[in-house]
Amino acid sequence: MNKYLAPAIEAVELTKCYENLPAVNQASFEVKEGEIFGFLGPNGAGKTTTINMLTGLARPTSGSIFIFGRDYTRNIKKAQRLMGIVPDESNLYPELDGLANLHFCAALYGMEKSKREKKAKELLELFGLSNTGKKKFAQYSRGMKRKLTIAAGIIHMPRILFLDEPTTGLDVASARQIRRLLLQLNKEGCTIFLTTHYIEEAERLCDRIAFIVEGKIVKVGKVTNLMRDFQEKKTIQFSVAGTVPGLIKELRNTFPAVECKQATGDTIRVHSLERINLAPFIRFFEDHGIEVTEARKIRPTLEDVFVRVTGIEVDTLHMEKEKGAQKI
Numbered sequence: 001m002n003k004y005l006a007p008a009i010e011a012v013e014l015t016k017c018y019e020n021l022p023a024v025n026q027a028s029f030e031v032k033e034g035e036i037f038g039f040l041g042p043n044g045a046g047k048t049t050t051i052n053m054l055t056g057l058a059r060p061t062s063g064s065i066f067i068f069g070r071d072y073t074r075n076i077k078k079a080q081r082l083m084g085i086v087p088d089e090s091n092l093y094p095e096l097d098g099l100a101n102l103h104f105c106a107a108l109y110g111m112e113k114s115k116r117e118k119k120a121k122e123l124l125e126l127f128g129l130s131n132t133g134k135k136k137f138a139q140y141s142r143g144m145k146r147k148l149t150i151a152a153g154i155i156h157m158p159r160i161l162f163l164d165e166p167t168t169g170l171d172v173a174s175a176r177q178i179r180r181l182l183l184q185l186n187k188e189g190c191t192i193f194l195t196t197h198y199i200e201e202a203e204r205l206c207d208r209i210a211f212i213v214e215g216k217i218v219k220v221g222k223v224t225n226l227m228r229d230f231q232e233k234k235t236i237q238f239s240v241a242g243t244v245p246g247l248i249k250e251l252r253n254t255f256p257a258v259e260c261k262q263a264t265g266d267t268i269r270v271h272s273l274e275r276i277n278l279a280p281f282i283r284f285f286e287d288h289g290i291e292v293t294e295a296r297k298i299r300p301t302l303e304d305v306f307v308r309v310t311g312i313e314v315d316t317l318h319m320e321k322e323k324g325a326q327k328i
Contacts, residue, residue: 012066085153
């Protein structure tokens with residue numbers, strides 16, 4: 001049972017304008033203590049601006065911010081002792097080694113010397129960085145930099161951890177390790193607020209998710225609840241050897257009762273609320289000289305929910321991933 005009845009974070013009609021244009025527009029949501037809460041949306045949707053307001057790096061134009069039930073809107077910096085902050089780009093010192101960076105961050109939070117030295121060594125070991133503790137941060141690999149930045153954000157054992165795009169640009173192994181570490185931190189009682197445009201990451205990690213598009217919250221809910229509407233929706237994916245121009249349009253004309261989309265160049269998905277009879281579709285493809293190499297039932301995913309709720313095609317987010325990987 002949570003110690004606090006109030007949510008860990010509550011944003012009420014939070015708004016941030018730049019030159020009279022809203023980057024975040026009347027965003028309202030709650031983050032419960034002890035959960036992993038995800039902010040999901042494309043680049044430029046307002047994710048980073050929201051984190052900056054919640055952590056005191058940007059002043060809201062209007063709206064309110066409550067941390068564990070207390071209004072910190074006018075002076076969010078007073079709540080920073082409760083927070084760990086991991087920005088999308090590292091804020092550590094390139095000329096300092098890993099150990100020195102952690103000592104410095106701990107000192108900023110007022111930790112005693114003996115405690116910060118002990119905790120820094122523990123974190124270097126936890127993140128697999130013990131052998132690089134005396135290596136300058138500038139010489140770290142991308143994954144090592146991300147891990148040390150997270151270590152710096154939790155050295156004072158915050159009750160809330162904010163992470164902005166924690167795995168963007170990382171290799172698969174490093175991203176997987178960071179996700180495991182976040183789940184362990186959460187298991188130990190840390191409330192986690194993370195932004196991401198990786199749909200599969202949000203589905204793996206988060207208890208609840210908010211979709212944000214063009215500064216507006218368009219949907220908030222538990223992952224299981226968000227996907228519930230799709231549980232009765234039947235989806236068949238056809239893998240085909242080649243396609244012809246106008247095929248999707250003709251599919252839609254031939255089968256108006258179902259929804260047809262081209263998932264990739266050689267895969268086509270058919271959605272329906274009713275059971276899908278494969279035979280007419282197989283005949284359709286044969287009549288058009290197209291070989292079906294596979295037909296399989298697809299389990300609904302958070303990706304399907306995102307596309308329906310936001311109207312943003314997944315290809316757009318795939319491009320955002322590539323941009324993020326190039327940025328680091």
